[in-house]
Amino acid sequence: MRLSEYSLNTLKEVPAGAEIISHKLMLRAGLVRQLASGLYSWLPVGVRVLRKVEAIVREEMERAGAQEMLMPMVQPAELWRESQRWDAFGPELLRLKDRHQRDFCLGPTHEEVVTDLARRELKSYRQLPVNWYQIQSKFRDEIRPRFGVMRAREFIMKDAYSFHLDDACLGRTYARMHEAYARVCGRLGLAFRAVEAETGSIGGNLSHEFHVLADSGEDAIAFSDGSDYAANVEKAPALPPAEPRPAPGRPLERVATPAVRTIAQLTEFLGVPAARVLKTLVVLGEDGGAVALVIRGDHELNAVKAEKLPGVAAPLRMAGPDAVSAAAGCEPGFVGPRGLGLKIYADHAALAAADFVCGANEVDAHLVSVNWGRDVPEPEAADLRNVQPGDPSPDGKGRLNIARGIEVGHIFQLGRKYSEAMGALVLDADGREQPMTMGCYGIGVTRLVAAAIEQNFDERGIVWPEPIAPFQVALVPMNMQKSEVVRAAVEPLYAALLAAGVDVVLDDRDVRPGVKFADIELLGIPHRVVVGERGLADGALEYRARRAADSEVLPLDEAVEFLVARVHAGIARHSP
């Protein structure tokens, strides 16, 4: 490709509104442009990267035994009603009507469509297992699109669906897909972790998320320093404290705490550590009532865990001030478990506290030296909190660390949720009809591009992992328009690299060298070769890898061989 003929439009300044590094660099390097909130056009350089990511995903899917197919993005409502998800999926499902007023949606995922296809095509256990995948645009009407293509409303996903007669077979395909996902991340040169995860609106019994580690990640993941245990913080169980609850010490006491509402204010006012303060959160109950959740002041409520408790409404919602007053007889900030006429769940750690501080259920007052059993009836114990760094690993080996991650992939063992709801049955060896058991496996292709940048950049721009760079080699001729010598050197080199199958770009634009250097670095091309009269006098070029601090001399007559070797090595380095 000759840059003079290529649509490359880089920006010196960062467009307003871009917050995270990948979004800034994707705009500056001219990979994408925003159309509307959460909707992006991909420009030619961006598409080059996208296609390379897709190619790697395809290769690994084929290696894992999956077969590519393609399903419609527009889906009839009837299928979603069959699976009960027309109502359950909520406003994230973009609904529309055709000219006959029939209901449709834009596919946010394809379990319904693929299950419909499977029940028509798959009739015998002899056809199983199958694993179908597609790479296609998805649409989710996100509450808040964010961070450029990282959380877009329309995005490209690779989604795969497998069908099996029994769960053992599902488990084998799941393991192969787990391996395939790890290979994809590895080939992209990304530092990642596979973690146990919640299944959310997709459903099923077992799932893992693949997280690219980055401080800008929206998820928190917990992993053990003593084993390979790793889980999304949403999912990681907080073990009950090993030590038994201490015996009550001092007598119960009521303390006036005027206008002291928050844990921070309370710890300062009373000089008590947050771990000795219990906070009582009032949330909406299933029956329209309310439920109280008690956790330690230094702990964070885990909404996913809480909404699974009997009697608690899902999705979890905090009770408003009016509901709190009705239940506790005081405003939020002074609620406590003593004398509270609500069902109470207490977190294991809260339950292990003695002589603790809590709200008195009256304005401007708290109780100190409160003890379970003595002052408050023993509540029901539950795991209500997020794990914290230093907590023991749930598998009993080591302690947990917390890291931020970008969820680029998620795999599920769905089981028979969809096949039973939609009647996807096959005949088994005994001639009996059985619902198939299913797995589904998603990778955010567009998100992978952004995640790769989050892990690979410097002050000059993107530093692509070599397998997905838009071009492998950039040839940068100095004063090419005037210099016969430079042209005579660079044109054959360009042709030879093309002939050798190298993804090479020739920066033949009539612009000053500084512009070329800045653009090539912003774009993150892994290998750069400068061709100038200065070096050519000695038969030499200058080579510089994107990550290298300095250039090195490259004899002109060795250039093709050298670059081909570098490119192959760069890509091979990432192949597991």
Place this chain on the structure above:
RNA sequence: CGGGGUGUAGCGCAGCCUGGUAGCGCGUCUGCUUCGGGAGCAGAAGGUCGGGAGUUCGAAUCUCCCCACCCCGACCA
């Protein structure tokens, strides 16, 4: 949806408080010079000041309504 913020030339911004009909930098176009790290000089094009209504002799500026976009929270690849 709740809270906060921003909309002025392709991009980044000033002007708004204190009304008088729009400016800076970058980019774009033309010419000359320059040509190994985002060039210099000279000239040029480009704006219903997000939209509508109102106040006023007069509105980018004041008032009201609407819209879009961004950020913080609940969702997910």
